[in-house]
Amino acid sequence: MALTDTAIRKAKPGEKLVKLTDEKGLYLLITTNGGRWWRFDYRFDGKRKTLSMGVYPDVTLADARGRRDDARKLVANGIDPGENRKAQKAARDERAANSFEVVAREWFGKHSPNWAKSHADKIIARLENDLFPWIGGKPIAELRAPELLGCLRRIEERGAIDTAHRALQNCGQILRYAIATGRAEHNIAADLKGALPPAKSGHFAAITDPEEAGKLLRAMDEVSAGFVVKCALRLAPLVFVRPGELRAAQWCDIDVDAAEWRYLVTKTKTEHAVPLSRQALAILAELRPLTGRGRYVFPGARDSDQPMSGGAIGMALRRAGYSTRDEHTGHGFRAMARTILHEGLGFDRDVIEHQLAHKVPDALGAAYNRTKFIKHRREMMQQWADYLDRLKAGEEALLEPVNFG
Numbered sequence: 001m002a003l004t005d006t007a008i009r010k011a012k013p014g015e016k017l018v019k020l021t022d023e024k025g026l027y028l029l030i031t032t033n034g035g036r037w038w039r040f041d042y043r044f045d046g047k048r049k050t051l052s053m054g055v056y057p058d059v060t061l062a063d064a065r066g067r068r069d070d071a072r073k074l075v076a077n078g079i080d081p082g083e084n085r086k087a088q089k090a091a092r093d094e095r096a097a098n099s100f101e102v103v104a105r106e107w108f109g110k111h112s113p114n115w116a117k118s119h120a121d122k123i124i125a126r127l128e129n130d131l132f133p134w135i136g137g138k139p140i141a142e143l144r145a146p147e148l149l150g151c152l153r154r155i156e157e158r159g160a161i162d163t164a165h166r167a168l169q170n171c172g173q174i175l176r177y178a179i180a181t182g183r184a185e186h187n188i189a190a191d192l193k194g195a196l197p198p199a200k201s202g203h204f205a206a207i208t209d210p211e212e213a214g215k216l217l218r219a220m221d222e223v224s225a226g227f228v229v230k231c232a233l234r235l236a237p238l239v240f241v242r243p244g245e246l247r248a249a250q251w252c253d254i255d256v257d258a259a260e261w262r263y264l265v266t267k268t269k270t271e272h273a274v275p276l277s278r279q280a281l282a283i284l285a286e287l288r289p290l291t292g293r294g295r296y297v298f299p300g301a302r303d304s305d306q307p308m309s310g311g312a313i314g315m316a317l318r319r320a321g322y323s324t325r326d327e328h329t330g331h332g333f334r335a336m337a338r339t340i341l342h343e344g345l346g347f348d349r350d351v352i353e354h355q356l357a358h359k360v361p362d363a364l365g366a367a368y369n370r371t372k373f374i375k376h377r378r379e380m381m382q383q384w385a386d387y388l389d390r391l392k393a394g395e396e397a398l399l400e401p402v403n404f405g
Contacts (some may be wrong), residue, residue, distance in 0.1 A: 005061055026068040028056060038064040039073055051081050080155050098140045100143055101136030107177040116266040118244060118310060126167055140178045145188040149195055164196050205377045206332030207338040214391035216328060223320040229312045231287045231299045238280045238328060238385050240337040243330035247308040251298040265357045272357045275378040277385035341384060351376045
């Protein structure tokens with residue numbers, strides 16, 4: 001006799017399992033603690049098997065019968081419902097294991113140890129804030145270009161065009177990794193080329209006019225800032241390295257006798273040599289009694305075992321009255337030196353580019369050599385420091401064009 005909802009509701013648990021039989025192999029088991037479980041018995045390849053159909057009342061009598069009928073159709077077609085369920089679960093697990101977020105985090109874990117921490121932090125924040133909430137759970141092989149474009153449009157709508165382009169670039173890298181590891185077949189990021197408006201120029205604000213540079217140097221001398229930060233600010237234009245490299249400078253890399261600072265460039269993982277002028281050495285000598293016992297030349301204010309904050313130089317420049325968005329940034333000292341040294345003072349472009357640790361391919365294919373032009377670079381760095389002193393003093397600081405011969 002077929003079951004009814006009324007019979008199910010009236011049934012009480014007993015000291016043993018209570019079995020309420022429906023039709024065609026479907027029945028309800030009532031446990032001693034009142035739990036009600038649907039079961040379906042069937043035969044496959046001559047063996048009796050049982051399949052769970054859910055819990056009553058979440059699965060109603062009608063729902064349980066529908067599931068039973070679906071299972072009976074599989075048996076009729078030579079498919080074991082139990083094995084079919086296992087295969088579907090395995091497929092779901094595989095799709096979840098190969099979701100965009102899982103693959104992206106795996107890609108990030110492989111590559112981030114080779115990046116500067118600040119760069120890695122920006123990438124993972126971009127993924128977590130702008131991509132994972134919408135497409136993170138999507139199997140990467142099933143991700144479609146319109147879905148990715150939707151994420152990029154959200155970034156674009158808040159005015160962060162450059163961030164949208166960087167997010168697309170990261171997605172392209174992740175998808176290439178997925179293809180290489182056998183979890184995707186097509187890089188949909190490549191299909192979105194041209195879908196975003198052009199990114200704005202990424203140049204850092206910089207003062208490159210000699211007279212304005214002199215005003216900046218004077219303002220920097222007068223700014224109210226901590227001694228460590230002020231020393232870093234004074235040293236920045238003399239060495240014109242990347243701000244992250246300056247703040248992470250370590251005493252063990254500075255050779256006072258050789259008047260040279262050598263370190264590993266975070267962006268290219270190449271060794272770089274910075275000749276130190278007399279002025280730069282004087283700043284370091286002034287600072288050494290305070291921080292010389294520690295690891296970092298410019299330690300953090302709260303934790304001396306960490307380098308100075310990444311925003312310290314920018315904050316000092318703003319206190320000096322300069323907008324780091326429109327006028328001058330910590331990175332701007334590189335553009336200042338590059339422009340004035342070449343256009344104003346006539347130094348050879350290749351000498352300058354090597355001092356900036358830029359790749360400068362030559363006829364022999366040597367992209368960068370830390371010691372190339374080192375003699376000329378030493379002379380240039382000292383002349384540059386002397387020139388900055390004259391700019392700061394407000395003097396007419398023009399030099400004859402340089403010819404190293």
